[in-house]
Amino acid sequence: MLIQITLPDGAVREYASGTTIEAIAESISPGLRKNAIAGKLNGKVVDVYHPIEESAAVEIVTLDSKDGLEVYRHSTAHLMAQAIKRIYGNKEVKLGIGPVIEDGFYYDIDIVNPLTPEDLKKIEKEMERIIQENLPISRRVISREKALQIFGDLEDPLKLELINDLPEGVELTIYDQGEFFDLCRGPHLPSTGRIKAFKLLSVAGAYWRGNSDNKMLQRIYGTAFPKKAQLDEHLHFLEEAKKRDHRKLGKELKLFMFSDEAPGMPFYLPNGTTLRNELEQFARRLQIEREYKEVRTPFIMNQRLWEQSGHWEHYHENMYFTEVDDNKFALKPMNCPGHMLIYKNDLHSYRELPIRIAEFGQVHRHEFSGALNGMMRVRTFCQDDAHLFVLPSQIEEEISKVISLIDLIYQVFGFSYRVELSTRPEDSMGDPALWDQAETALKNVLDAKGIAYRVNEGDGAFYGPKIDFHILDALKRSWQCGTIQLDFQMPEKFDLNYVGEDNQKHRPVVIHRAVYGSIDRFIGILTEHYAGAFPAWLSPVQAKVIPVSIAFEGYVTEVTEKLLAAGIRVEADQRNEKLGYKIREAQLEKIPFMLVIGENERSSDTLSVRKRGEGDIGTHDIDATIQMILQEIRNKA
């Protein structure tokens, strides 16, 4: 019987029923057959050996595609599992799950002895051996009973649990390669010899199925690429990313420090304080232009306020408490309740709304010790927070304005970002109908602005749905920074109201928003983003005056004072060192402008300018240099 196969280019070819992806690839070209590692049958990824009984749309999957790479990495995970079983014993190693992730794969295993980096090397060697053996990888369908029997014989409780949890009617498959087999949906490469370049990266603990009530397994991370050069490039990227680590750069550039006396709480050194002040001032100016009013609220407020706001119920495990004069107080984990009190301090008319209250609010949250990570995850941080009190009819316009503000600010840093809409979580507060209304409002704005977004079902805050802005850092990790949250609950809890046109009381709606999110974390992200070479407007020291020798002290002082008077953050390096030495040091400090002074400059009232990233850009007179630096600062480039 003949069947018709439709290829991606629209061509239709006839084959005998029972043909395979492999055979179809071969019929197209021998090269394609060599490169085929899987196929897509009506959009579903399958093995190259998969028999095709009926007419279908078929696509040959090669390593160049995303699907192909995933198959490749998945097979590498199996290869690793096989190597581990060979080394440590078939029954001694219990396999959990071994999925493909962003830049590689991992496998969770249960094994008595903790694995060390030396073990990883041993496993890699064994993996190489199995590649040499070029074992064919084949698929077989088994019944649920048979699967339970096989993994029961293997004494592998993890796989048995997986099998038992698979829904009825699902086809169970096992993939074999030599003596090794694994329960797996597949598909996989045709044989182990197809794997060319891989590397095991690290081993760490991971709870079985991500639940801390379950047993802790060992997770081995690895990565694999079709070509050695690609693997090398990836490993090189990881090295480069390490050099940009904000914890390392923060120390080197003296931006901030940490102390055993306050784990997870950053100390800002003078350089970091300058940077942070610039970030705050930048946001502050834009907010004033947009008619926000800035406030400050107490760090510690009575516990009953937090009970009223719902934070006690939903958030107390992350809060710090204290007792003073027999009264219980809490250190604020969020700024909203304070802003609610400010709103209630006055009677408001509908004519006043929207009211936009902003605060650079320092909050404290008790994070797990194991969750702390430099500036990225801390226990006290400053939010560039604001609460907008609006009429229901103003919701969409106000949200639209916030989105524009966020976009404007991110553009200055050159960040690309992703937008996510998070909907009602399980422990939500309030009427589901209000939630639906709020979610619809957020969707409307995003759609109207033509912004692409992903929906995260159930990931909203307990008081309302939110739009989150995720930026991508140098390590390609995505960080949630900006957020816009709609809140119908807080106005209820605090009995907020305004007097309407009808002279009656009405409920305003609250919009929470942040752009940097955490200023502290934003500084961490910026440090990695710029690799410590901050643009002039953010640089703690914008210019350094460097004399060729101590003979020019007077002129150096004169120049320095002129720059200071122009508002430039300048330092003079009057140490009795050689020019090259001082330049090297300023270079390591990543200072944007070095102003070199010697006899030529003094006698002509000029400066020799050395610009970061460009080198010596020649001699300029003092005022022109000042203007050039000021221009660069203003440009924020």
Next chain:
RNA sequence: GCUCCCAUAGCUCAGUAGGUAGAGUGCAUCCAUGGUAAGGAUGAGGUCACCGGUUCGAAUCCGGUUGGGAGCUCCA
């Protein structure tokens, strides 16, 4: 919080048979007075994170505590 790893001079790190510590850099002093990424000499600087145990003797071995790292979980 949990699992594994780590903690030596301000910083980056050696110290791999248990015999009370070393380099580079930085710092101080002196010499050298210089033109775009490191001139030379001398010197100061350490309860080897903390507490306890084993031992004649512990930076080194064992236990605990604190802090850090890689993850799990949660979030900004």
